[in-house]
Amino acid sequence: MAETSIDSLKGTLAQKRASAEAQGQAVRALKASGASPSEVESAVNSLKALKVEVEALSKELNSRVSENGGGNRDDFRQGVVNALERRLFYIPSFKIYRGVAGLYDYGPPGCAVKSNVLAFWREHFVLEENMLEVDCPCVTPEVVLKASGHVDKFTDLMVKDEKTGTCYRADHLLKDFCKDKLEKDLTLPEEKAMEYKRVMATLDDLSGKELGSKLKEYGIVAPDTKNPLSDPYPFNLMFATSIGPSGLSPGYMRPETAQGIFVNFKDLYYYNGNKLPFAAAQIGQAFRNEISPRQGLLRVREFTLAEIEHFVDPDDKSHPKFKDVSNLEFFMYPRDEQKEAKPFKKLQLGDAVKKGNINNETLGYFIGRTYLFLTSLGIDKERLRFRQHMANEMAHYAADCWDAEIESSYGWIECVGIADRSAYDLRAHTEKSGVQLVAQEKFAEPREVEKLVITPSKKEVGLVFKGNQKKVIEALEAMKEAKAMEVRANLEAKGEVEFFVCTLGQSVTLTKNMVSISKEKKKEHQKVFIPSVIEPSFGIGRIIYCLFEHSFYTRPSKAGDEQCNVFRFPPLVAPIKCTVFPLIQKSEYEEVAKLISKALTRARISHKIDITGTSIGKRYARTDELGVPFAITVDSSNSVTVRERDSKDQVRVSVDEVASVVKDVTDGDSTWTDILSRYPLHSSYSSDEGVLIGDIHSKS
């Protein structure tokens, strides 16, 4: 892990610096105490040696940082992005009108990758787990997002360039400043470094006022103009609109798909036969009106989410299929390890749940399934980690939360959030709508429970408190158990008690005849409760972008004069599974190519036929850059060759068989190794450049 070794380098550097400082003090102390010149000299020499070491480590770190987070990363990213844009994997939207920041189109291959990823998501989650998939509108009335908290809290703190009006995210400016200092200023005193680190770690906790004073303290100005900045103020990130013609029904474009599921809980629970647990799922567009989008496809204003809401009894979060994933081992970064700044490491999922790192089996199950999902797509398991949220990162109601983070040239990117949100969402909508979003569980045998019974005497309360009767009675009925017991004890002991009535803003004196308080044993036949929800939420665009980076590599052309781009997509993801090339322009070969194309269409293998006269090497290179895993080259009427993209190996297969061979290997029923063992290797024109036409002709 490149990042880890940089971290350890930083650690060593910090130690050496501390030693050098200590040694400096020692030298000063020696001088002050009038020690002998030889003593002083020896101490000074030690100090010098330490300083040389510090210097060397600084340089080393400097070069490592720029190699990793700087130059090479940027170069790599530029290479990927160039290939992606040139081959229309994606395109900045509305380019002919100079575009809109944060909006991108998927062009044909990108769109195919996206629809493959979504189809696999459906198969891996919805079908496999029998989830209830729903499809709700993006336009959402205000009341729903008021209940969910988005209207009030879905904001970022914004500052404006005081002269040009350009807007910036306040926390980004502060973060950039600190990061820049930490990465580039290698002579930064440890004390300052600690401060910047602390600021970065607590960025999300800073109030607008605190952020503002930090920006002032550090003298941060508008990055583009160096103009002064306004104080930070909250900007709501939802796209606002108005529903219907009256202008009286405010609405928003949904910031997530989850709310559509929560508001349908009752119907879905009924659909599931009134049984828990069950999961609902939704794939759809979500919208965030980012203040100043950056990081290309990673921070956009409109994106596709695939979300699961798994509803479960809060008293039983076990999962029957947990054992299917418990043996998986992968990188995890529990809260405690982060606190102690330890590196993340491989843990076994079963252990992580057993040891309590992960709150419960259901959460663990989805972490495991997410790991399988991402790695099946082609995400490098060495650059994938599950990081637990720190206590201060989580919403107050969340029981636990883990992000699947994928390492890209932008660093570690949150691509999937897997949160145990407890009963928060259903409770919020129950309160706002007045519709009980609850589950009932019938007990096998009735259970005996003790229940608090508070019975105010309307008459007695009314006689004394007149117009305040109702408020006093409501306050009495609302007492929690402990308070009620205290009131009862006092009434029994003294006959009266001072009782504070919130809605009156004052205490009243209660007497014994005004209320009876008791505990009664009752038989309950069922429990009624608000289910907990465990929410895995997938940012599809982010996953796809990271997949692009993880799949990209270059290799020299046969002639060695240029670098060719390759995307090593697995067949599952590849935009086109197979190309069909007649080796040379010859009507006989074209006919065979068309026959094969028909067979591939019947087998539902997406493919492309290329009958241009371009050299076979160039045609291979073109499709390698689209990530097409297999190429069929027609060089005779009876048999053809099948080439695998990454090994460039070719086998010879009969025309009749070739579609089913390609189908087997793209569907995952065979591996390329199986194919290699089953069919003869073909070697004559495995060259990626040119071809000996005479040699080939003699075959057909």
Place this chain on the structure above:
Amino acid sequence: MAETSIDSLKGTLAQKRASAEAQGQAVRALKASGASPSEVESAVNSLKALKVEVEALSKELNSRVSENGGGNRDDFRQGVVNALERRLFYIPSFKIYRGVAGLYDYGPPGCAVKSNVLAFWREHFVLEENMLEVDCPCVTPEVVLKASGHVDKFTDLMVKDEKTGTCYRADHLLKDFCKDKLEKDLTLPEEKAMEYKRVMATLDDLSGKELGSKLKEYGIVAPDTKNPLSDPYPFNLMFATSIGPSGLSPGYMRPETAQGIFVNFKDLYYYNGNKLPFAAAQIGQAFRNEISPRQGLLRVREFTLAEIEHFVDPDDKSHPKFKDVSNLEFFMYPRDEQKEAKPFKKLQLGDAVKKGNINNETLGYFIGRTYLFLTSLGIDKERLRFRQHMANEMAHYAADCWDAEIESSYGWIECVGIADRSAYDLRAHTEKSGVQLVAQEKFAEPREVEKLVITPSKKEVGLVFKGNQKKVIEALEAMKEAKAMEVRANLEAKGEVEFFVCTLGQSVTLTKNMVSISKEKKKEHQKVFIPSVIEPSFGIGRIIYCLFEHSFYTRPSKAGDEQCNVFRFPPLVAPIKCTVFPLIQKSEYEEVAKLISKALTRARISHKIDITGTSIGKRYARTDELGVPFAITVDSSNSVTVRERDSKDQVRVSVDEVASVVKDVTDGDSTWTDILSRYPLHSSYSSDEGVLIGDIHSKS
């Protein structure tokens, strides 16, 4: 066709009425002329006979109308909608907050149907035709929709209830009024009926002012309150929003997906190797802020569109695959037949193109492919017609336009529009963006063309016309060939000519020295042109709703005491392909059911396992109402039965084979008839109610 016979009935009635009127005049004339009593009596008897006929026809028509457009249709619809909502095919969105008109959620089975329809659309169009699929954002900056004309023209005329402020679509109120009169007032004089019909036919052509005066003339008031209405005024149907934090970048939620394709034309043309024709496609959400949505799923504020933009050389709209569809015969309703109020009838597609009913082969090809698409989904071909737009319905730039209309309980519903939009869209974006959205076609051999060359003399024009120099020169350069030749002829003959300059609003006198006009022969190596676009646009939600209606039927339960609902979805569309039931609750059967379930998952057949103890008949009825085509019932450890939904036939298949049998028949590789011939029919408990447990037990 019920509608057709109503129309012909109306025709006969009108004829008889005219005859009766003529006879009445004849009687009056006879009386006035003092004809003999026997002559008068005979004429009066004829008149009476005619009046009896008119009366009878009126009654007949009356009952037909209410049967078709009234009671029964409403009852049928209510039955479908009840089943759909109860089984969560769809749900009014945000129901717990009392919903929002025009917004619906697809629940689990509806969502599955939708994703099956979209997957098949992709296969049938995108894959089969090698289309370039793209995926663009919904949020769209104003400039794009300004260019497309939506900002200025995507409006409906609205009137407000002057007291409550409730908004209505002005044309809907007028249409409802006329329709109501025509359908319910059977004593309506022919003259008035003609007027109402004319109003309905020209509804789309009425200006706000004309609409307003019609509303006044007919005394139309607010339907809910009977309050007076405001004058009509335009309301833009796009959901407006603001992009970014500045408030300075207006945007809209796209009203169609097409614009995303047009603005990318250049990149897509390049991606296609700079070759025409090619088609791009997009599936995605579109938004219309309807004034007052009604008609359930048919008129909604957010919906899924699947659109194709097929770019083609305007001089060659032939299609190489037209012959694949030219033999298809289905209902078409060409413009001329509509004009003459003839019924629509079956035409052969090839003939319709040959005779010029359909403008060109490419348009015809997509009409044919759309017919195949819709009928494969299960749309009844007897309730599907392709109706050509009347000249006044089409945009001025459109070359031809056909709607696929599906008959539902709401009447004939436009579900797919297939339009030849000529070069309109690309020209509009070329003009607005300044980016040339054009194609080049290299000629095999350079072509000699005659070109008009107009060279005004700036000096001479300036000397005479001074400040108007520029306008005169522009007018000269803008002359079309015919005009230019006329000017040249006049200048040569008379030495001067009167020339009208539009921008000056007057004629000027040109002399020979002011302009030289000639025709020159030039060699051209390529032509540069704006491609025409043929646009098939599919309203997915409307298609699905009509499919629900066409698939729905009821049949009596075995006991005959209730009606059971069935959706006869083909396997392609069915939300779940198969259910697995253990016949009775028995762990041995449950194990077999689980084994089969695993095999089905491996075969990617969506299915549901139901191990509740409910009677097998009830379980069948439940899945029939979800449109599940096959049910596997486990009644032994070796073999199971497979039941087909509509015939209720059952065959016996071994446990090992059953998943592949179901896969064959759901993938369309076998038909149910094939299966019936291959496996033994099972009859013992084909009963849908109850089961003789003893009888079954003895088998296992």
